[in-house]
Amino acid sequence: MFNLMRNEWMKIWRKKSTWIMTCILILSIVAVAALSRGLNNMPASQPDANGVTVTTTEKDTGDWRERVQEDLVALKANLNEEPHNKEIQDSIMVAQYRLDHDVAPPTTTMTTESFLDTNASMTMMILLFTAIVAGGIVSSEFTQGTIKMLLTRPVSRAKILLAKLSITFLYSIFLSVISFVTVVICAYAFFSSSDGAMLAVVDDEVVKTNPWTTALLNTAYAYISVIMSTLLAFLLGSVFRSSALAIGITMFITFIGTTIMLFISKYSFAKFIWLAHLDVRNPLVDTSTTFSVMILLITGAIFIAISFFDFIKRDVTA
Amino acid sequence: MTEPIVQLKNLSKTIKNKKIIDNVNLDLYPGTITGFLGPNGAGKTTTIRMIVGLMKPTSGDIIINGHDLNRQYEEAISQVGVIVENPEMYKFLSGYKNLEHFARMHKNITKERIDEVIQQMGLENRIHEKVSTYSLGMRQRLGLAQALLHRPNFLILDEPTNGLDPAGIHEFRNYLRFIAEQEGVAILVSSHLLAEMELMCDRIAVIQAGKIIDIRELQQQETATHYVLEAVDADTALHDLQIEFTKVNDQYILAITKQEVPTLIANLVAKGIAIYSISMQHTTLEDEFLALTGGGAIV
Ligand SMILES: Nc1ncnc2c1ncn2[C@@H]1O[C@H](COP(=O)(O)OP(=O)(O)O)[C@@H](O)[C@H]1O
Ligand SMILES: [Mg+2]
Numbered sequence: 001m002f003n004l005m006r007n008e009w010m011k012i013w014r015k016k017s018t019w020i021m022t023c024i025l026i027l028s029i030v031a032v033a034a035l036s037r038g039l040n041n042m043p044a045s046q047p048d049a050n051g052v053t054v055t056t057t058e059k060d061t062g063d064w065r066e067r068v069q070e071d072l073v074a075l076k077a078n079l080n081e082e083p084h085n086k087e088i089q090d091s092i093m094v095a096q097y098r099l100d101h102d103v104a105p106p107t108t109t110m111t112t113e114s115f116l117d118t119n120a121s122m123t124m125m126i127l128l129f130t131a132i133v134a135g136g137i138v139s140s141e142f143t144q145g146t147i148k149m150l151l152t153r154p155v156s157r158a159k160i161l162l163a164k165l166s167i168t169f170l171y172s173i174f175l176s177v178i179s180f181v182t183v184v185i186c187a188y189a190f191f192s193s194s195d196g197a198m199l200a201v202v203d204d205e206v207v208k209t210n211p212w213t214t215a216l217l218n219t220a221y222a223y224i225s226v227i228m229s230t231l232l233a234f235l236l237g238s239v240f241r242s243s244a245l246a247i248g249i250t251m252f253i254t255f256i257g258t259t260i261m262l263f264i265s266k267y268s269f270a271k272f273i274w275l276a277h278l279d280v281r282n283p284l285v286d287t288s289t290t291f292s293v294m295i296l297l298i299t300g301a302i303f304i305a306i307s308f309f310d311f312i313k314r315d316v317t318a
Numbered sequence: 319m320t321e322p323i324v325q326l327k328n329l330s331k332t333i334k335n336k337k338i339i340d341n342v343n344l345d346l347y348p349g350t351i352t353g354f355l356g357p358n359g360a361g362k363t364t365t366i367r368m369i370v371g372l373m374k375p376t377s378g379d380i381i382i383n384g385h386d387l388n389r390q391y392e393e394a395i396s397q398v399g400v401i402v403e404n405p406e407m408y409k410f411l412s413g414y415k416n417l418e419h420f421a422r423m424h425k426n427i428t429k430e431r432i433d434e435v436i437q438q439m440g441l442e443n444r445i446h447e448k449v450s451t452y453s454l455g456m457r458q459r460l461g462l463a464q465a466l467l468h469r470p471n472f473l474i475l476d477e478p479t480n481g482l483d484p485a486g487i488h489e490f491r492n493y494l495r496f497i498a499e500q501e502g503v504a505i506l507v508s509s510h511l512l513a514e515m516e517l518m519c520d521r522i523a524v525i526q527a528g529k530i531i532d533i534r535e536l537q538q539q540e541t542a543t544h545y546v547l548e549a550v551d552a553d554t555a556l557h558d559l560q561i562e563f564t565k566v567n568d569q570y571i572l573a574i575t576k577q578e579v580p581t582l583i584a585n586l587v588a589k590g591i592a593i594y595s596i597s598m599q600h601t602t603l604e605d606e607f608l609a610l611t612g613g614g615a616i617v
Contacts, residue, residue: 004422006422010419014410144409145404148372149406149464151371152372154393154423154424315367315373
């Protein structure tokens with residue numbers, strides 16, 4: 001099994017596209033960092049760490065207490081209109097806590113801490129690149145005709161497919177590590193650390209949040225989409241034996257998925273579609289987290305089962 | 319003969335209600351090169367794909383080295399080397415990386431063994447270049463190298479001489495003969511060219527429209543070839559040279575070996591005999607083959 005994985009790893013790295021994708025990922029992060037750095041020097045309007053849009057015309061100067069006080073008034077006014085909005089309630093708790101305990105908010109410009117969270121948005125790119133590898137890793141053997149050289153060895157087809165699936169995930173883990181390392185380096189290279197602290201409401205208590213934990217947690221949740229798209233692209237690639245088709249359909253479903261779900265969310269079957277649960281913390285249909293996780297696990301298992309069944313059973317005529 | 323290494327028993331394959339392979343029975347023996355002869359579309363490649371597990375037979379059994387391919391795939395295939403149609407290698411890898419890649423899928427193939435095969439196939443010079451730069455002949459050699467890496471005792475080659483030049487074909491034939499005789503490998507070579515099969519094989523199985531219609535042993539070509547001499551009044555001269563002959567019309571059928579041909583010509587010329595032609599006689603088998611397969615279909 002180790003040898004099979006080594007073969008697959010070698011084959012993906014002997015292709016130029018793999019290197020290009022890795023470089024694009026690194027360059028994108030650096031570019032985002034450079035742009036944010038540029039924006040830091042301009043007056044900007046951006047949401048602060050607690051989801052409240054604060055307009056800073058002068059660059060975080062003046063006393064933060066005055067600004068928080070102003071926010072508090074505005075938030076309370078909002079709450080009168082929507083008395084049951086949990087987000088507003090939480091924001092009020094946080095603002096009150098800052099004033100009571102004298103905890104400064106993070107600056108509204110990009111800081112080392114806030115840049116760490118960029119990592120989660122990079123998973124979209126990792127999703128794309130992993131899907132490209134997943135869709136091609138089986139189908140390319142068919143289009144190259146090498147599948148017949150691969151399947152006439154004393155190794156079962158199941159093991160060969162398992163090696164390919166494992167390497168696909170290893171590649172996405174590799175990209176994730178690269179992404180995180182690059183983000184951390186950029187966070188320190190381009191930005192300075194903030195004096196303020198991020199606060200959040202957990203179980204009706206205001207607590208300080210660790211920017212590292214937040215960044216990694218957000219990444220982990222975003223990674224669910226990567227896993228599902230990878231399994232889908234892998235399935236389509238091995239069933240249709242065409243990487244273009246596999247990657248095309250996967251990307252279409254991934255990017256249009258949310259829109260499709262919004263259209264069909266009124267039907268009861270919508271909750272059984274994995275696309276509704278990709279954001280488990282905030283699914284598109286009204287269900288419990290347990291149900292979301294179940295649907296994701298079952299769908300993933302079905303994708304894997306079909307890939308293996310088809311690969312093991314089908315006659316190879318390529 | 320000895321025990322067969324490979325047995326095909328009542329092998330059939332139906333695709334979309336069309337019987338492509340129909341009840342094929344064939345045994346293959348160690349040290350024997352068996353030709354698998356049939357016109358294009360007869361079912362040679364399909365049969366070979368089934369023997370190596372790329373396609374599942376609709377019915378029938380394949381036994382290799384005593385293992386049922388369907389139930390003990392890994393054991394059955396472990397001693398098989400194969401090239402199905404053209405050897406497709408990873409073009410973006412070097413020849414060496416390709417061999418390493420396939421070597422890792424077998425047990426216990428050493429670096430020395432890889433180097434040995436490279437040398438046997440005469441690939442040393444360009445083995446570290448990308449396969450995309452190789453000629454068809456080099457790809458065939460590389461294909462043969464990957465098939466031989468694990469010292470198989472059963473070698474299957476599907477139309478292997480495609481893309482080889484005449485010198486290459488000659489060398490290839492000698493090499494097959496060598497591994498059959500020296501290492502006792504059972505070899506199955508498919509082709510649609512009868513002449514090629516005659517030179518290469520010990521026996522020929524003829525397939526036509528999915529059915530095996532004839533299996534026959536070939537006599538050793540090098541020792542028992544007949545030559546047909548077209549000449550006028552050569553009877554006395556041939557008597558003097560002590561060469562046996564049968565005369566049919568104006569043609570003398572001679573039982574001589576290839577090595578004796580030049581001397582014979584020289585002697586006849588010295589005796590003032592007019593020679594119009596001399597040729598190797600292998601018309602019988604070809605005629606039979608054409609008759610069997612309905613003629614015309616052979617390219
Ligand atoms: N996957 C397939 N589907 C339908 N027909 C096929 C398939 N593969 C081969 N055939 C048919 O089976 C016959 C035998 O093909 P093949 O084994 O390639 O012949 P050969 O190798 O002797 O030239 C041909 O008539 C071909 O059209
Ligand atoms: Mg063929």
